[in-house]
Amino acid sequence: MENFIVSARKYRPDSFDTVVAQSSITNTLKNAIKSKQLAHAYLFCGPRGVGKTTCARIFAKTINCTNLTPENEACNECESCKAFNSSRSFNIHELDAASNNSVDDIRNLTDQVRVPPQMGKYSVYIIDEVHMLSQQAFNAFLKTLEEPPKHALFVLATTEKHKIIPTILSRCQIFDFNRIKVEDIAEHLEYVAKSEGVEVESEGLNIVAQKADGAMRDALSIFDQIVSFSGKKITYQDVITNLNVLDYDYYFRLIDQFLKNDVTGALLTFNDILNHGFDGHHFITGLSGHIRDLLVCKDPVTVQLLEVGGEIKERYKGQAQSCPQDFLLEALKISNECDLQYKISQNKRLLVELALIRMAQLSLKKK
Incomplete structure (x- = not known):
């Protein structure tokens, strides 16, 4: 039996241009790469499912690409890009702060930061849900975040910026991600439906987009659920029945x-x-x-x-x-x-x- 890949993973953006409804942020990051003015620490904040971790991964992949396109996108052909695409890159390190929030976890990270990358120019450390770090862990992280080695770059992601201490905020370039509009979600869902050979009424997609409440990941999860319920032909009635929405x-x-x-x-x-x-x-x-x-x-x-x-x-x-x-x-x-x-x-x-x-x-x- 063929392994099923959920739409949220299958259609996860792999370049800045494919990120939905965050053009101001992606353009800023592309310009920073073009002008070679990269900060040592970034903070991506915003609601769930709007592309924070995805943009962090694309950014990490692009700054290590050895053959950038004229649009400042990763080429997907150099060895660094191939390693990233096959999930075997040693340049990108992801830490989930929700389950690794102690001082010891941060000390292990700071020891790891000293090691230069085997390939490419930068070692990128993506710390998800960074607001979950303990007060002691934040304090242990401060010095490294302020003066990391030249090869180290940090991208912190959070849904709750107000929980991060001011001394961390002052050391980062802060990007606020937007809640995605209903029409943008519906348009992307239409593209996914066509790619999967699914016929769906536009009113139905609109209901899914409203139910997602600004989160693309939620919208794609709901879409998968409805496809499981209705098959390859989805009507407006199927959507409101499955989601228990009043007509x-x-x-x-x-x-x-x-x-x-x-x-x-x-x-x-x-x-x-x-x-x-x-x-x-x-x-x-x-x-x-x-x-x-x-x-x-x-x-x-x-x-x-x-x-x-x-x-x-x-x-x-x-x-x-x-x-x-x-x-x-x-x-x-x-x-x-x-x-x-x-x-x-x-x-x-x-x-x-x-x-x-x-x-x-x-x-x-x-x-």
Whole structure:
């Protein structure tokens, strides 16, 4: 049986140009390599799954490449690149600070730093989750980080920059990685789907991108999960079923019912949602999000804040035009109050139903 490689590993970027949505950082690193102005220590910070460790590896590979391309990318043909690509390079050392956070681990590292590289110009030390180092380990690391040998270069990666002591921060060039936008994740997922011969509806990819919450690694993991569930042809319905996401259609239907003062219809729609196994709190937060999206669609300037695409985006724009702004603001206020009171309510279903009735009555007040 052929070994399966998860998409997050199979499609991991191997050059600066293939890193998604971090162009300001990759361009800065490429310019530093081109001008030969390399710092001795870098700190990559940002949310999980946005490319911190990946960029550190690409950077380490590129600065040791003996035959850089005109675009300042690694050639993948020299002996150093081949050693890196086959995971046998002795120039790149990775340390997981989450499990190697003691003073002894750092002392072993500082002893290792003195040894020059066997091949290439630099020995690169990538320390992941560096904020997990103990206070004593940080102190033991300070002198080496400030004045390492000429051949040593450190790249520290963390999701929690505020936990790193100021004396470490002052010795590093700091790069803040962005949370990846929904449209960038969806675009990359579309590329992965085509490469794997998977047919997938664009609305489905958009849901996966939203669920990933800015992390490309999470998005690729979710994509693999859905492919296992649906096979090579994925529909929007497959995605929302597998991820237990409420269909947009419910929310569009509810807003139409509110505008018509259709209290009965709204209560029956909510009952249908509960019968499908969805939690009332999950529903009311989703409704708040839907009303918020309608509000941003009211103004052409703010419509860019809508993180959906394709036919769904046009549907939002259409419904937004039929909703008075005062109605949307009042409805959002009611749904937010319901959200805040949900956890302390003794009769949660009644709380949500009362909120729906109040929203349905808003159209009467405007007449």
